[in-house]
Amino acid sequence: MTTALQKYSKHLCVKNLILQACKCFDTIPDYRPNHCSNGIPFSNFAKSAFAMMHQKYDSLLSFDTDQADPVIRHNLETMYHVKDGKVPCDTHMREILDPIAPEEFRKPFKKLFSLVQRNKLLKAFEFKCGDLKDCYLMPVDGTGLFYSGECRCNECCVKNKGKRNESYYHNLMGGCIVHPEQKTVIPFAPEAIVLQDGATKNDCEKNAIKRYLAHVKREHPHLNLAILLDGLYADNPTIELIRSYGWHYIIVAKDGNHKSLIEAMNALCDQGNLKYHEITNKEKGTKHWFRYANNVPLNASDFAENVNVLDYVETDKEGNRHTWCWVTDIELTEETVEEIMIGGRCRWHIENQTFNTLKNQGYNIEHNYGHGKYHLATNLAYLTFLAFMVDQIQEMTSPEFQKALKERSKGVRTYLWKLITRIFLSWFLEGWDELFEAINKGIKPGRVKINTS
Template identity: 25%
Template sequence: MRQQQREAGLSPPPSATPSNRTCPFRDNTEERAARTEAVTTLILIMRQMLPILLKRFGKIPDPRHPKKVKHKLTVLMLYGILVFVFQYGSRRASNGELTRPMFEANLRLLFPQLDALPHADTLFRLLARIDVNAIAHAHLELIQRLIRNKTFSRYLINNCYPIGIDGSQKLAFPTLWDEHLSQRRVGPKVDPDSDEEQDYQYYVYVLEASLCFRNGMVIPLMSEFLEFAPEQGEQRKQDCETKAFHRLAERIKNAFPRLPVMLLLDGLYANGPIMERCRSYHWDFMIVLKDGSLPTVWEEYRSLAHEHPEHRCEQTWGERQQQFQWVNAIRYEYGPNGKKFLEVHVVSCHEHWQVVDPKTAEIITKHACHVWLSSRPLSRLNVHTRCNLGARYRWGIEGAFLVEKHQGYGYEHAFAKQWNAMKGYHLLMRLAHLINTLARFSKALAALFVELGVQATIGFIRNTLTGPWLDPQEVEQRLQRPFRLRLL
């Protein structure tokens, strides 16, 4: 099959599987050098960001008694970031590992400001009392610096920064331990005439925004928590993802008022108010259009698609054969009695590709169809960029959810059954994920991440700090060298 693809001019996607070979190091000296290089490079990347973060953390009002403070607030915040950078999945795990004498000595070598490591509960008590939004502000300030430095300029789509927005459940509990938790009924429905009631489940749901670039790099941007808060008249009303979208969109606009943005959204957001907000902010968008959603738009698209043969395009992308078809300037009416309207553009992509059936070992052909709403008119010049390099990479934010939930970041772990502290740990986790993502796609460490895999590379660096691998003089010399973050 691969030979046939090559003869047809198709390019199968490269495999990202780590090498399955034995250890490449020939002796202790070679391994020590590799470990020292990996650790010092990660620290140099972090040192490019720490001045911004520590300056912002230093402005957070400290609620503790001045005479009882043992660890500075900035030290505690740095400790919290390191917990997630090295992927410790709980407070107990970080207590047991980070405070080992060798680990602590190596950390002080790399971070002189860490004169002594705190207990994990000390960080918890701090996060429970401070304004954790300051962590989000520090995160945004770091992103703003990266954008000003044009770090991501090569990955723009139609000169816009692609931002994916999607929601994810963080965790669920059978008991209500905080009034902000959302709730839902679970279990089979009971007989209306019976006195029995369904059980309630209480959960935390977060709407996330991330920069989703076409090279697979996903940069965490913002988090908006859905909260079950009192409304007027003390009536409690459930929050929802679309309401949270408007709050999150307003925050993004306030943080980046002049940034050209392309939103990458799933079918939940294909509605008039959301597209109207995007228009008012002068944002571009590509939104999934599902079957049965916006029936008037579908009707007009199907009636006009065959009348414009010039609005078609066929191409080969990777190992897939694609046929694009689009209709521009479709009037979509919404609101009470259809008083509001806006103009949208619809594009569909039919594609097929060959795979090997794992059961029969035969070559079979698979088919798929994708349909999107576009804020800009489609043409042969931009359909590939907007669809393949923009809209399709909305999957990046869903892939990031899988990474944060199942690959070391403890997304589904509360870390604290206290609402403010739980949010603080979540924001620190997203900040650490940002640091590790930049390290993964940096030219200095990309080869190591490809060779070992992401989790294995982080484990390689973490294990280096647990043993006597680092020579203080050599580490000091390496950390003094000039360094600039460069991405692939």
């Protein structure tokens, strides 16, 4: 798959991706009195923060210390378009970014995704199942972002309110386009799960997904999606919402939450109206067993959605059994059940290839760079997600990035991030081509000659 995607690297190179993102930062309205015409250009705050996240700094203080170096200021200007080398200090950056509406940081995601679309990179992610055409799998889920027993802002949700162990938190809802044969993902702009303006109750995933899907539909109105969700969302309102946007769904159905659905399936089984399909993989020694039915009421309500139900059991070569159940609106046939099973299991890509990467592979998504009073924590999380999006596109399309990653020990990304930052900190660079050339061709360390005369 790598070879097929390399021809798009000219249009999706890191230089152009960052340039397009920075053009979006230039459009953020300057709310400062008189726009501080003699001070730091307003867009430099967002550009500097993005550079910090893209360079995987583990704290704003570390970035503030380094940015005083003329080498770093030069590289921030040539590689991240920070105008005139004017980089804000850590306190000033927090103060300016805090009141900016998070919606302003959605713009770069849409811009970069349009580049992916125009260059036909989505073809590698197309989900082919039955009569579906130009359809893409999109798992959506929530994750923890911030938790503290002391630090609090106006957007914090509150746990154990009024009690001695009262604490404060932010969560985040994310989604991305995935494919079972792709190791990378294409993320969309996330949605903050925070206390909403004027609300007295905590925000939650069920409310956040309504906002999230509405954003995706507004920003990508012609995109045909199959939404992958866990059992929390296997209910009438969520399914109705997805169908209202013209999308498909594959949602986990858990036994404890869908008693009437199980009873309906058992009744169909007793009547002999269920269909079965089995596959044996002799090479791997696994067996796949499917039981399915179409047009089954989701629950006992008079207004229940009719769904298609797929029960699946995998037996490995040791005899261990693993079971799943999904509800979907995609027709279940002997030809489609395996594809739907594979698609449904792609839901884990949002955990394994997105959230786990952001938490454990150098992005520090859970680190508190500064909490602020309004939107600072959310805005910095958006910029971290944007840095992740740039890296994912590079991993798919850039031969230089792929070579640099492949030649690291076992392809460990965190080591590559350190190497990129090391060169970024040490050498005057005119652009990203120079940086990757330095990585891939190697820079031989020199020796300091001490004058002993």
